[in-house]
Amino acid sequence: IVLTLALTSTFERLAVLANLSxxxxxxxxxxxxxxxxxxxxxxxxxxxxVPAPALVVVLACLAIGWILTSITLAEWTAFALALGVAxxxxxxxxx
Numbered sequence: 001i002v003l004t005l006a007l008t009s010t011f012e013r014l015a016v017l018a019n020l021s022x023x024x025x026x027x028x029x030x031x032x033x034x035x036x037x038x039x040x041x042x043x044x045x046x047x048x049x050v051p052a053p054a055l056v057v058v059l060a061c062l063a064i065g066w067i068l069t070s071i072t073l074a075e076w077t078a079f080a081l082a083l084g085v086a087x088x089x090x091x092x093x094x095x
Contacts (some may be wrong), residue, residue: 005082013078020079021073027064030057 005014034057050056071079 005078016071017078017082018066018077022077023064023068024079027061030060030064033057046090065071 005017034054054085
């Protein structure tokens with residue numbers, strides 16, 4: 001997918017798509033961390049304790065949301081298309 005985008009688009013568009021993907025991933029990780037802490041899910045060892053975790057998650061998501069306001073509709077469409085193609089490839093590989 002990246003090769004196709006690199007060959008058919010500009011580097012700037014590819015960089016915007018990569019940054020958009022990472023910001024969405026960071027927001028998803030913040031929300032997942034909130035749920036894991038709420039459910040008291042633990043791996044081996046003593047977990048790292050963040051002071052005021054709910055506040056940290058909210059502030060992180062607000063900052064990410066603020067950054068994402070600069071994304072245009074065309075960039076969101078390209079992101080959705082790339083995500084759809086990647087999901088389709090993943091689903092087909094599972095079969």
